[in-house]
Amino acid sequence: MSDRVVPSADRRRRRPTKQGVVLSAELIVDTALRLIEEHGADALSVRRLGRALGADPSSLYRYFRHTDDLMLAIADELIGRTLRVWRPTGDWRADLRDLGLRMHAGALAHPRAAMLSAHRVTGRTHEIQAVESMLGVLRGAGFPDAEAVRIYHAFVDQALAFGALDSAGTALPRSAREAEALVWRTTYARLPADTHPHIAATARHLVASMPGSSYPAALDLLLAAAAALLAEARAD
Known part of the structure; x- marks a missing residue:
């Protein structure tokens, strides 16, 4: 991914992908997590993510500026998954x-x-x-x-x-x-x-x-x- 980004107000894709799903940051992170566990760091490519989502790779720029931006979102999601099940x-x-x-x-x-x-x-x-x-x-x-x-x-x-x-x-x-x-x-x-x-x-x-x-x-x-x-x- 490059440093290009779409303004937050315009980020949500209004039409379903080829697989019939509506893209969201959460869906992209979940898919990236699955691909990382299957293929390692090489999974974080626009082409591979787009293929897994059934979406045009360029549509991912609506949610993340580049792969490092996505990696930080993945790291934060892992923290969130722990916090959701922790009860002080x-x-x-x-x-x-x-x-x-x-x-x-x-x-x-x-x-x-x-x-x-x-x-x-x-x-x-x-x-x-x-x-x-x-x-x-x-x-x-x-x-x-x-x-x-x-x-x-x-x-x-x-x-x-x-x-x-x-x-x-x-x-x-x-x-x-x-x-x-x-x-x-x-x-x-x-x-x-x-x-x-x-x-x-x-x-x-x-x-x-x-x-x-x-x-x-x-x-x-x-x-x-x-x-x-x-x-x-x-x-x-």
């Missing part, structure tokens, strides 16, 4: 844990899109809502403003980083994933104690833990550290 309870630690796990699960549901969008800042509706909500949880718990921002920053970067990391693993062929999991049993679990005493002593734990994601454990460590900081702030 008032318990800051439980609420952030639930949100983090939902963010991680959302990334694994769209692994290729997550890898493409985890590092982006959209400045759009859902991202703004997410930032406001998370800071509200932290400030409502009693964290000083500077500490609330510091914890928010660490929390969101941790969730996005693990989402991208684990999505990359999920995107591997099944045979490659199984081969890597096997390494822990066939290599690490068999290292002798006289040359690798620490690996040998913990081998059964490594075999059980390493093939899975460490995000839940990392999240709990972060929230425990945050709780300790809050206790210090209250004491002061």
Whole structure:
């Protein structure tokens, strides 16, 4: 896509496409998400999107200026999908844990899109809502403003980083994933104690833990550290 854009008032297509659907920004984003999961980043082309929508590729300029504009909309939609199923309870630690796990699960549901969008800042509706909500949880718990921002920053970067990391693993062929999991049993679990005493002593734990994601454990460590900081702030 180029930087050409149609004024917002004229964006909605009034006639159905060849497939009998009326174009909208939401439909284009949903279609792009599906194509990304099927074909990767190459799916974000005007020609491929137009073909999937049964529409003239030029009609996409009514909604997005270029492919990066569409990518930001996709990133924001992934955030929105998480927020729609998150229900804060008032318990800051439980609420952030639930949100983090939902963010991680959302990334694994769209692994290729997550890898493409985890590092982006959209400045759009859902991202703004997410930032406001998370800071509200932290400030409502009693964290000083500077500490609330510091914890928010660490929390969101941790969730996005693990989402991208684990999505990359999920995107591997099944045979490659199984081969890597096997390494822990066939290599690490068999290292002798006289040359690798620490690996040998913990081998059964490594075999059980390493093939899975460490995000839940990392999240709990972060929230425990945050709780300790809050206790210090209250004491002061």
